[in-house]
Amino acid sequence: MEEQYAINVRHLRKEFKSYSSRSGLKGAFRDLFTRNYKILRAVDDVNLQIKQGEMVGYIGENGAGKSTTIKMLTGILTPTEGDISILGMDPHKEREKFVRKIGVVFGQRSQLWWDIAVQESFRLLKKVYKVPDEQFEAHMKDIIDTLEIHDLLDKPVRKLSLGQRMRCELAAALIHNPPLLFLDEPTIGLDVLVKVKIREFLKRINKEYGTTILLTTHDLADIEALCDRVILLDKGNVIYDGELEALQHSWLQEKRVEFTFEEEIHIGELSTEFNEAHWEEGDKPLLLRATIADESEVDLSVFVARVISSRAISDVKINKVSTEEIIRHIYEEGIRHV
Numbered sequence: 644m645e646e647q648y649a650i651n652v653r654h655l656r657k658e659f660k661s662y663s664s665r666s667g668l669k670g671a672f673r674d675l676f677t678r679n680y681k682i683l684r685a686v687d688d689v690n691l692q693i694k695q696g697e698m699v700g701y702i703g704e705n706g707a708g709k710s711t712t713i714k715m716l717t718g719i720l721t722p723t724e725g726d727i728s729i730l731g732m733d734p735h736k737e738r739e740k741f742v743r744k745i746g747v748v749f750g751q752r753s754q755l756w757w758d759i760a761v762q763e764s765f766r767l768l769k770k771v772y773k774v775p776d777e778q779f780e781a782h783m784k785d786i787i788d789t790l791e792i793h794d795l796l797d798k799p800v801r802k803l804s805l806g807q808r809m810r811c812e813l814a815a816a817l818i819h820n821p822p823l824l825f826l827d828e829p830t831i832g833l834d835v836l837v838k839v840k841i842r843e844f845l846k847r848i849n850k851e852y853g854t855t856i857l858l859t860t861h862d863l864a865d866i867e868a869l870c871d872r873v874i875l876l877d878k879g880n881v882i883y884d885g886e887l888e889a890l891q892h893s894w895l896q897e898k899r900v901e902f903t904f905e906e907e908i909h910i911g912e913l914s915t916e917f918n919e920a921h922w923e924e925g926d927k928p929l930l931l932r933a934t935i936a937d938e939s940e941v942d943l944s945v946f947v948a949r950v951i952s953s954r955a956i957s958d959v960k961i962n963k964v965s966t967e968e969i970i971r972h973i974y975e976e977g978i979r980h981v
């Protein structure tokens with residue numbers, strides 16, 4: 644039966660042994676014979692099913708296990724346990740066939756040769772991937788035009804700025820037009836214009852070629868621009884897998900208003916008089932924040948009007964909760980009824 648998923652991962656686990664040194668000379672001597680170690684479970688029972696053509700954001704705090712997962716999916720690391728099927732292949736057992744079907748960009752590491760011109764790297768990769776001449780010419784011209792890297796082709800990689808290099812890295816990952824692309828922090832350290840260019844480009848190849856993209860990023864604007872689905876990882880476990888919109892929506896229902904008063908007001912006074920909201924101090928003097936629970940029937944405009952008509956107020960802000968805030972909340976409080 645044809646594999647239904649581009650990425651199908653079951654019960655994936657990766658453990659690292661971390662060694663600790665004993666103290667003192669005696670300890671160092673004992674370390675020569677037996678080492679103390681701890682087991683760290685970087686990825687713990689992760690299941691992922693991603694269909695061809697999906698663009699999925701793989702997010703989580705530092706150390707959550709994102710890069711370790713990507714390294715296992717691309718065959719760089721061997722799992723401690725679990726099954727990985729990528730486009731119906733095992734990344735380890737069918738290595739040669741496998742690498743011709745995937746593209747990988749690690750934002751922190753280059754796959755281009757440092758001292759040679761960018762186009763030389765492209766030609767070498769063309770040979771590695773056994774891309775036919777005609778396909779290479781037409782496809783690369785398109786990529787070079789879209790990523791606007793024409794003027795960089797003669798330069799050695801070491802002379803490129805980070806943004807220029809990243810655009811070349813992406814081009815390199817796509818030389819063989821792979822159906823599946825793994826991107827680990829592809830926009831790290833880039834300025835906004837380059838980020839936007841890269842996002843537009845990824846959208847285009849996804850639409851044109853149905854490229855499946857799994858993306859890890861700390862920049863949630865990347866996710867917002869590209870991914871309908873997010874998978875949220877926490878301490879090696881998937882804690883959310885679903886639509887970004889659903890995640891946002893549940894938080895947007897919480898109504899939050901910031902009032903800046905003209906003179907100092909006691910919070911207890913407001914809590915009694917306007918008890919439909921939960922009141923707290925803001926981060927500036929005279930600023931107080933009112934939060935109305937998701938499920939409450941309170942009409943926000945009526946509430947704001949009541950407060951404004953009863954006190955002297957210099958500013959009112961009705962907050963839209965940002966995605967960053969949503970993610971932070973999730974870490975602090977866990978997922979609510981999404």
Ligand SMILES: Nc1ncnc2c1ncn2[C@@H]1O[C@H](COP(=O)(O)OP(=O)(O)OP(=O)(O)O)[C@@H](O)[C@H]1O
Nearest residue numbers: 659660661685703704705706707708709710711712
């Ligand atoms: N080779 C290794 N040896 C030992 N521990 C490792 C190794 N690689 C990663 N780890 C540990 O595994 C955990 C997960 O790391 P990983 O790099 O996958 O996280 P991440 O989610 O990609 O984080 P970041 O956003 O900071 O890149 C961390 O605690 C990290 O210290």
